[in-house]
Amino acid sequence: MKRAFAAILPLAVFLTAVLTSASASPYSELQRSEQKFAALRSFHADMELRKLHSLVTTDLAIDFVAPDRFRETMPRNVIVTVIGSQVFMNVGGRVMTMPSGMPSPIESQLQNIRTLGLRGNFDNNIVVETMGEQMLDGQPTHRYHLRWTTLPNYLVDLWIGANELPVQSVITTTASTITIRYSGFNAATVIDTP
Numbered sequence: 001m002k003r004a005f006a007a008i009l010p011l012a013v014f015l016t017a018v019l020t021s022a023s024a025s026p027y028s029e030l031q032r033s034e035q036k037f038a039a040l041r042s043f044h045a046d047m048e049l050r051k052l053h054s055l056v057t058t059d060l061a062i063d064f065v066a067p068d069r070f071r072e073t074m075p076r077n078v079i080v081t082v083i084g085s086q087v088f089m090n091v092g093g094r095v096m097t098m099p100s101g102m103p104s105p106i107e108s109q110l111q112n113i114r115t116l117g118l119r120g121n122f123d124n125n126i127v128v129e130t131m132g133e134q135m136l137d138g139q140p141t142h143r144y145h146l147r148w149t150t151l152p153n154y155l156v157d158l159w160i161g162a163n164e165l166p167v168q169s170v171i172t173t174t175a176s177t178i179t180i181r182y183s184g185f186n187a188a189t190v191i192d193t194p
Contacts, residue, residue, distance in 0.1 A: 025128075026128040026129065026130040026144055027126070027128045029130075029142075029144075029160070029164075030128060030144055030146075030158065030160075032164060033158075033160050033164045033165065033166065036163075036164050036165055037165055037166060040064075040066065040165075040185055040186055041065070041066050041186045042063070042064055042065045042066065042184065042185070042186055042187050042188075042189045043063075043064050043182055043183070043184055043185050043186075043187075044061070044062070044063050044064075044182070044183050044184030044187065044189070045061070045062045045063075045064070045180050045181065045182050045183075046059070046060070046061055046062075046180070046181045046183075047059070047060040047061075047062060047178060047179070047180045047181075048060075048178070048179045049176055049177075049178050050176060050177045050178075050179075051175065051176050052174070052175060052176055052177065058074075058075060059075065060072055060073065060074055060075075061073040063184075063189050063191060064189075065189050065190070065191045068082070068083065068084045069081075069082065069083050069084075069191040070082040070191070071191045076091075076092075077091070077092050077093075078090070078091050078092075079194070081191060081193070081194050083191065083193060086193075088193065088194050090194050095194045125148050125149045125150045125151075126146060126147075126148050126149075127146070127147050127148070127149065128144055128145075128146050129144065129145045129146075130142070130143075130144055131143035131144060131145050131157075134159065136159050136167055136168060137167075139161060139167060140161070140162055141159040141160060141161050141162075141167050141168075142159070142160050143157060143158070143159050143160075144157070144158045144159075144160065145157050146158065153173055153174040154171070154172075154173055155171070155172045155173075156169060156170070156171050156172075157169070157170040157172075163185075165182065165185055166180075166182045167181070167182060168180065168181050168182065169182070
């Protein structure tokens with residue numbers, strides 16, 4: 001009897017795991033990923049902004065250290081550092097403190113990066129479609145396509161890695177496409193006052 005139980009136990013554990021993962025909805029899988037991402041101590045993101053109907057792209061690099069430190073490296077040797085409510089702009093080696101806080105375009109970019117493009121919009125108006133397993137730069141991921149019934153011109157595609165953290169996010173609007181590549185999870189990144 002004990003031998004039969006010992007032989008059946010691994011099968012039961014396997015079937016429970018398969019049935020549990022199969023019954024999880026794409027919506028709940030993304031919520032779990034968003035929660036894991038929000039709990040990170042740090043991450044790095046490379047962002048490409050492409051305006052529609054334009055050949056010009058803007059490349060940015062953003063580092064985040066919890067709870068409230070960002071460093072955004074922009075073209076033309078411009079570095080914006082955000083520490084709490086303080087914003088510093090380094091332009092070609094000259095550091096300025098921004099008197100009125102964070103400029104809205106930078107705030108919008110940081111919000112897209114920090115919320116995976118979801119902007120906290122997990123509500124009844126979201127439609128989450130699973131696009132299946134896909135390889136992204138040699139890494140296995142699961143792709144999701146998100147759209148909102150209240151925001152018809154705002155689409156998000158997310159690639160989530162095996163660690164349930166984002167690998168890539170592509171945000172498409174009527175004006176632009178933003179591609180964000182995530183890496184450096186919980187790295188020992190330091191962001192100090194410039």
